[in-house]
Amino acid sequence: MRWTTAGRAPAAGDLLVAPPQQEPAPPQPPPPAPSTTAAAPAHPADVHPAVAATARALAELDAGGQVVLLPPGPRTAxxxxxxxxxxxxxxxxxxxxxxxxxxLVLVLASGAHELFPPSLAAVLGVPHLEEVLEAETVRRTGSVLGSTSPVGLADPLPTYVDVTLAVHPVVWVPAGHPRAVFPTRYDELLRLAGAHPVETG
Structure with missing residues (x-):
């Protein structure tokens, strides 16, 4: 799998430097509600701190969707x-x-794709990239491993979004915990995260 930047100028000259905080955009129509009734809106006072931070950030950025919590159980894509x-x-x-x-860099990829860090390292012009382990993920982002939210981080990260997500009218994004996600559109995700698109194939 080959990863390349595509279709959008980086927010900063160095692709490994996080872009400045994004200004809220005019509100857009919200994404459609999930087809299930089991997902419920998250109440920041009752949830994991990273989930609460994501919910606050989505509100501050005038996002079209909000964090929802999923029932307990395995949380693969x-x-x-x-x-x-x-x-x-x-x-x-x-x-x-x-x-x-x-x-650190954050990569948001389709659940149908595998990520190959060496390929992305070549695109970014760095010798190598290595996955961050659970303890450091919690320490650096406050999120559970594999569930890092692209918004609400105390220290924003350079973020890359898989362009194949653009074909879906709604995508579901991790919100800091395996049981928490939020719905958004591809274009809105780029705005919320100040992200760079990446192309696979």
Whole structure:
């Protein structure tokens, strides 16, 4: 799989530097509600701190969707897709990677794709990228491993979004915990995260 930047100028000259905080855009129509009734809106006071931070950030950025909580159980992309009644390709997987110099990047990929850090490292012009382990993920982002939200981070990260997500009218994005996701559109996800699109294939 080959990852390349595509169709959008980076928010900063160095692709490994997080872009400045995004200004709220005019409100857009919200994404359609999930087809299931089991997903419920998250109440920040009752949830994991990373989920609460995501919910606050979505409100501050005038996002079209809000955080929803899923029932307990396994939380792979396939599980989330089955529960929501959507294709696995419309469920986003987040991966935190470390570049040389202890620089972190966040990659948001379709649940139907595998991520190959060496290929992405070549695109970014760095010698290598390595996946960040659970303890450091919690320490650096406050999120559970594999569930890092692209919004609400105390220290924003350079973020890359799989362009194949653009074919889905709604994508479901991790919100800091395996049981928490939020719905959005591809274009809105780029805005919310100040992200760079990446192309696979």
């Amino acid at each position: 396939a599980d989330v897709a089955h529960h929501l009644g959507v294709p696995a390709a419309a469920v986003v997987r987040s991966t935190l990677l470390r570049a040389p110099g202890d620089r």
